[in-house]
Each structure stands twice: as structure tokens, then as C-alpha cells.
Amino acid sequence: MLYITGHTNPDTDSICSAIVLSYFMDGAPARLGKLNPETEFILKRFGIMEPELIKSAKGKELILVDHAEKSQSLEDLDEGKLIGIIDHHKVGMTTSEPILFISKPLGSTATVISELYFNNMMPYIGGKNKELKPDLAGLLLSAIISDTVLFKSPTTTETDKQLAEKLAKIANIDDINKYGMELLKAKSSVGKMSPEEIISLDYKNFDFNGKKIGIGQVEVIDVSEVEAKKQLIYKALEEKFKENYYLILFLITDIMKEGSEVLVVGDNEAFEKAFNTTVENNSTFLEGVMSRKKQVVPPLEKYYMK
Numbered sequence: 439m440l441y442i443t444g445h446t447n448p449d450t451d452s453i454c455s456a457i458v459l460s461y462f463m464d465g466a467p468a469r470l471g472k473l474n475p476e477t478e479f480i481l482k483r484f485g486i487m488e489p490e491l492i493k494s495a496k497g498k499e500l501i502l503v504d505h506a507e508k509s510q511s512l513e514d515l516d517e518g519k520l521i522g523i524i525d526h527h528k529v530g531m532t533t534s535e536p537i538l539f540i541s542k543p544l545g546s547t548a549t550v551i552s553e554l555y556f557n558n559m560m561p562y563i564g565g566k567n568k569e570l571k572p573d574l575a576g577l578l579l580s581a582i583i584s585d586t587v588l589f590k591s592p593t594t595t596e597t598d599k600q601l602a603e604k605l606a607k608i609a610n611i612d613d614i615n616k617y618g619m620e621l622l623k624a625k626s627s628v629g630k631m632s633p634e635e636i637i638s639l640d641y642k643n644f645d646f647n648g649k650k651i652g653i654g655q656v657e658v659i660d661v662s663e664v665e666a667k668k669q670l671i672y673k674a675l676e677e678k679f680k681e682n683y684y685l686i687l688f689l690i691t692d693i694m695k696e697g698s699e700v701l702v703v704g705d706n707e708a709f710e711k712a713f714n715t716t717v718e719n720n721s722t723f724l725e726g727v728m729s730r731k732k733q734v735v736p737p738l739e740k741y742y743m744k
Contacts (some may be wrong), residue, residue, distance in 0.1 A: 439461060439465070439466060439498060439499065440463060440465035440466065440498075440500075440501065440521065441460075441466050441492060441498050441499065441500050441501075442455075442456045442459045442460040442463060442465050442466070442467055442468065442500075442501045442502075442503060443456055443467070443468040443469065443489075443492065443500065443501075443502060443511075443512075444456050444469065444501070444502075444503050444504040444505065444547075444640075445470060445502075445504055445505035445507075445511060445642065446470045446510055446511070447470075447471050447472065447509040447639065447642070448469050448470060448471050448472075448473065448475075448477070448497040448578060448609075449477070449504075449584065449585075449586060449639075449640050449643045449715060450474070450476075450477045450480060450584040450585070450621075450625075451504050451547050451548055451579050451581040451582075451584060451585045452467060452469075452503065452504040452505070452547070453467075453473065453477050453481075453488075453547045454477070454480065454487060454548055454577035454578060454580060454581040455503040455504055455546075455547040455548050455551055455578075455581060456468060456469070456489055456503050456504075457486060457489060457574070457577055457720070458548070458551055458570075458574045458577055458578055459501065459503060459524065459551055459565075460489075461568065461574060462503065462555070462560045462565035462566055463563075463564065463565045463566075464565075464566060465501065466490060466635075467489035467490070468489050468490050468491070468492045469489045469490070469491055469492075469499070469541055470491075470492065470493075470512065471491075471554070471638075472512070472638075473488055473540055474625075474639050475618065475624055475625070475627050475628075476584060476621060476624040476625035477524070477670070478624075479620075479624035480576075480577065480580045480621070480624075481577075481622070483576070483580075483613050484573040484574075484576045484577060484580075484609075485540070486573060486577065486589065493512070493628075494512065494514055494517070494518075495512045495514050495515050495516075495517050495518025495669065496514060496517040496518060496618065497518070497707055498517065498519070499517045499519045499521050500515070500518050500520050500521060501506070501518065501521050501522045501523070501524065501527035501538070501553075502510075502520070502524075502525070503523075503524050503525065503547050504525060504526070504527070504546075504547040505523075505642075506523050506525045506528070506529045506530055506640075507524060507527075507530035507543065507643075507644065507645075507651075508517060508530070508531045509530070509642075509644060509645055509647050510642050510643060510645040511664060512634070519712065520533060520537055521535055521537060521538060522537050522538030522539060522540075522563070522564075523537065523538070523539050523541070523548055524538075524540045524541070524547060524550055524563075524662055525540070525541045525550070526541060526542055526543065526544050526545070526547050526549070526550055526593075526731075526735075527731055528731075528735065528739075529541060530584065530644070530645070533541065533672060537562070538563055538564070538627070539591060540554075540636040543592045544588040544593075544597055544598060544674050545582060545585055545589075545591065545593045545595055545597075545598035546581050546582045546584070546586060546598065547581070547585075548577075548578040548579075548581030548582050548585070549575060549582055549595075549597060549598050549601055550689075552578050552582075552601040552605060553597065553601060555570055556604065564627070569584060570698070572608055572609050572610055572611070575605045575606075575608035575609040576605075576609035576611065578601075578608065579602055579605040579606055579609055579614070579620060580617055581670075581673055582598050582601065582602050582605070583602065583614070583617070583618045583621055584621060584625065586598055586739065587622070587657060587691075587693055587728060588615065588619070588621075588622060588697060589602075589691075590612065590693065590728065591727065591728050591729045591732075592726075592729050592732055592733060593729045593731060594696070594730045601662045602614060611647060622657070622659055622693055625657055625658075626656075626658035626659045626660065626663065626693070627663075628656060628658065628664060629663040629698040630661050633663070633667055633671040633673070633674040634674050635670060636664065636667065637654050637674055637675065637688060638654075639655075639656055639680070640654060640655045640656065640657075641653070641654035641655075642654075642730070644735065644738075644739075645744035646738060646739050646743060646744045648741050649683055649684040649742055650682055650683050651683070651684060651685050651686070651687075651738060651742075652678065652683055652686040653686075653687045653688075653689070653730050653734060653738075654675075654686075654687070654688045654718075655688070655689040655691060655698075655730050656688075656689070656690055656691065656716060657691040657693055658690065658691065658692065658693065658726075659693050659694060659700075661690065661692050661695075664690050664709045666703070668686070669689070671688065671701065672701050672703070672716045674694055675688055675701060675703045676703055678703075679703045679704055681723050683703075683704060684704055684705055684710060685702075685703070685704040685705040685738075686703040686704055687700050687702055687703075687709065687734065687738075688700065688701040688703075688732065689727070691728055693728075693729075695721060696726060697724060697725045697726055697727060697728070698724050698727045698728060699721055699722070699723045699724075700718050700721060700722055700723075700724055701720060701721050702721060702722070703720070707740055708738075708742070709738075710740060712738050712740070712741040713737055
């Protein structure tokens with residue numbers, strides 16, 4: 439059985455890309471963790487069932503979407519057969535044999551998949567030349583909106599915007615901005631969540647020169663929902679830090695202000711030097727920083743790999 443799966447602690451792009459690609463590849467969409475509120479909202483909106491939860495790669499053929507780091511995938515990934523990767527992040531893994539590999543500097547993996555569809559390239563990657571249904575177009579559109587934070591993120595490209603317009607027409611969504619605000623409100627509904635749940639919403643591990651680094655992020659319209667729990671979130675991060683981490687960063691991204699408060703646990707000096715900032719009371723605000731992929735990971739990796 440061919441499974442298409444995103445990363446652990448899956449976000450909307452990870453889940454929606456897996457569902458749509460599995461349709462074209464005649465595979466089964468899978469997830470490696472619990473859905474977040476935004477993704478639940480989207481699947482309900484378009485009447486799509488959530489993917490199967492898998493915990494092992496053993497005996498499975500796999501295509502990975504929205505990640506190219508072993509630290510973000512199944513622990514026993516090497517026991518499965520990796521067929522391919524479709525992504526929009528940096529490459530953080532090697533393979534023992536050739537695979538299908540498509541990675542482009544676009545705002546989301548859903549954009550990459552949309553581009554493959556509109557350019558009639560699905561057969562090229564081993565998929566079927568099927569029609570994109572309105573509900574699946576809605577998933578791709580939602581993933582693009584989510585990952586680009588309604589085109590506010592610096593990762594946004596003209597390709598993201600152009601394909602979003604095409605997808606909206608197929609999905610029968612007349613006003614992308616209006617629908618996008620609905621998504622962002624669902625994304626930022628964290629008031630009733632525990633600190634641990636908030637941290638795990640969008641959390642990824644990285645290996646920089648043998649050092650285990652964790653970077654989590656929550657994107658909110660109303661920061662007061664997180665502000666009241668900030669100290670508890672920090673204590674939960676301190677507990678997580680005991681799992682052999684060198685540094686943990688947690689971004690509280692203010693969508694309306696277009697910047698992020700960063701909670702820092704561990705190597706404060708490395709963080710301060712990498713970002714030319716000062717940490718006070720375990721946090722700092724980074725003006726204009728909204729993207730972990732483009733604005734947080736590169737400076738850290740450069741610092742640790744020098």
C-alpha cells in the first residue's frame with residue numbers, strides 16, 4: 439500500500455497536501471498526529487474524512503509531503519520504502535537510492551501540487567490525469583492560505599497568489615480574503631487548549647550540526663488568548679527541553695501586527711547572536727518575523743553550522 443503523509447504535529451498544508459496527492463496517486467492519505475482546529479474546520483467545510491493515523495513505516499511504501507527531515511517523520515522511516523518527497527522546505531535528509539524528489543521555494547506544498555496539476559504533470563510523477571474536484575481544490579486553496587498566512591508571510595510568491603485564484607474558482611469560493619479570515623480565526627482559536635496542546639500545534643525538530651533544536655509556532659489574531667497562558671507555556675517548554683534539546687524556540691505570531699514574540703529555552707547566547715537581539719525575561723519580539731522556514735531556521739542553521 440502506498441501512503442502519502444506529512445510530518446509529525448501536522449499542520450493544514452501537511453494534511454491537505456497528503457489528501458489531494460493521494461487522490462492523484464491512488465494511494466492512501468495518512469497523518470502522523472492529531473489534527474489542529476484549523477484543519478478540522480477545513481475538512482468539515484469540504485466534507486472530507488481525516489486521514490488514517492499511522493505510527494510505523496514498516497511494510498509501507500511512502501511519499502512524504504511538506505517535509506524533508508527524518509527528525510520530522512516516522513521514527514522507523516528507514517524500515518519502509520521511500521518512493522518520493524514533495525516539499526517546499528530545505529532538504530535535511532539523504533536517501534540510499536534514487537527517489538522522486540520535487541521541492542520548490544513556494545509558499546506551501548499545496549502550491550507545488552497545484553502547479554503539477556495545472557501543468558498536467560501528474561502522470562510524470564506516477565499519478566493519474568484526473569479532474570481536480572471542487573472539494574479537493576478547496577483543500578489546496580486552504581493550505582496555501584494557511585501556510586502563507588493569507589499571503590502576509592514573506593514566503594508568499596506570485597505563483598501562490600495566481601494558483602490560489604484558479605483554485606478558488608474551482609472550489610466555488612468567491613472571496614478569498616473573506617474565506618481566509620475564517621481560516622485564520624479557526625487557526626488562532628487556542629483559548630481552550632492546554633499549554634502542551636498549544637505547543638504541539640505546529641512544532642518541528644531540527645538537527646543542526648548534531649544539536650537537537652525545537653521550533654514551535656502558534657499564529658493568532660488575538661494574542662490575549664495566548665498571553666494569559668504564556669508562563670505556563672514556558673514551563674511546558676522547560677519540561678520538553680529535558681528531552682536532550684540544545685535550544686527550543688516558540689513563536690507567538692501576531693497575524694495583525696505581523697511579527698512574533700519568541701520564547702527562548704536553552705542557549706540564549708546562540709539565539710541572540712543569530713538574530714542580533716537581546717532576550718529579556720526569556721523572550722523577545724522580532725518585528726516582521728512570521729515564517730519559521732524562511733526567517734528563523736536559516737539564521738540558526740548558519741550559526742550552528744559555522
